[in-house]
Amino acid sequence: MQTALEIADGHPHAHLPHLWEATFTPPPMADPDDPHKLTRTRLSKQVMKSDKPKSVWKSSSTCRVAFVTRLHRRAVLQEFWCASFEEAQVYLNIAGHPEVINFMEQHTTVPFVDLSGKDTFTRVDAHVLLRNGEEVLVSVKYDEKARRESYLAEIANTAEQTPCEVADRFTVTSRYLFHPTYRACVEAIHKARRGWDPEADEAVLGLAPHMGARFTFQEIVAASGLGHRGHRAVIRLVGDGDIGKDLLV
Template identity: 55%
Template sequence: MSTTTSSDATHLFVDPPHVAAGTLTFPPLADPDEPHRIVRSHLLKIDLGKSSSSCKAALITRLHRTTAMQEFWCASFEESQVYLNLAAHPDVVNFREQSTRVEFLKADGSASHTVVDAHALLRNGSEVLFSVKYEGKAKRASYLEEVESIARQCSRNIADRFVVVSRYSFHSVFRECALKIHIARRGWDPEADQIVLGAAHDLGASFSLQELLDRSGLGGRGYRAAVRLIGDGDIGKHPLDPIAYDTRLRGVKA
């Protein structure tokens, strides 16, 4: 398995061919009659976290405009911010926090294991393990050597890549967009989503956000729907462009 220290996790490309066993699937769909019902985490708040004595924060969000609100427990604020950015990434279909155990041998030959902070399923079917650390440790040579050794011993049946990230691995503009996507997904408005998606189809290959909103005629509802569609990757934009009225958007993805 390859390992990467990502100074820019905006692009979650995969170098090796995908061979992981496929332990993750599409997240649970929302119940249209109760769209704000929360699917609880597999963790309990009293479950031990690796970087602290217990889970300290919860992130509640949708991973897609059609999915249920999900709860993710985080051992630190750093984890909560990385999870937020993963959840808003158009290449990320699903992820599970602190669930994947990787066995390895230490330098002295003794057996050990680690429970990885996040295990993500990408749109292309590949799976990525994420070790979340604050920025200083995420760049520390000794820690990166440790993770590289673990990644070499990790079966490719578990995942295709192992990446070390902090919240600052995501560009500041991407982080700002992720927060907007997170807020927009709190809403539930499938009718507006479909109207804006149809307007994007009518506008063709390239258009501004303002042109899309004018075409939809939905005002604020249209803006929130457009943000959700951008987050889902159904309307494209450059990952480092802000969500702004003059931002150029790409036509609907196949």
């Protein structure tokens, strides 16, 4: 796999601190001549078994839901396969967070000793790479189990045995642990990212510093003079963290 040190200077995340320490890198950038070319993420992942590489991508029989998005407005268009609706919804919310620059589904295996003393392992639902270089392992469960004390104790036990070289922390989530307003914003971000309009993105990005410390969504869209193109560009820039959205909005 490409190392972080090999990311081209023009990559929007090449300058991020501590990224060279990460176990995986941000997604590749889209080809400007074919920005809607689709990459199926599961097809590129392998694990080692008996010294022979074995593909671990999910078959159509285990794929319950698939969604397509970009993890950045300039990133390659990717299709993520999910084993459940719950998993798909959590992935959508993770992928739309401005501090998340990449995640890999069903990629990382963590060996541990369970609470009964048995040697076992778990393949984590999502391995998330944050903008600050931190890596988070995410277990996705339906809401009742995600709040169940006995399951949280199991995860805490696994987290204590997860090497710092694998990830910085371990968390549990369900789709309902994301606020409804946040979930609505994420849906808008993914819809806007499906498009491709770097000229509008750069125009709005260049305009933002001249709008003052605070401005409304409609003010910057109107100032851009780009109509619906400006509207979608602002959404993409919010999703990528280039324009900060007030938490009370």
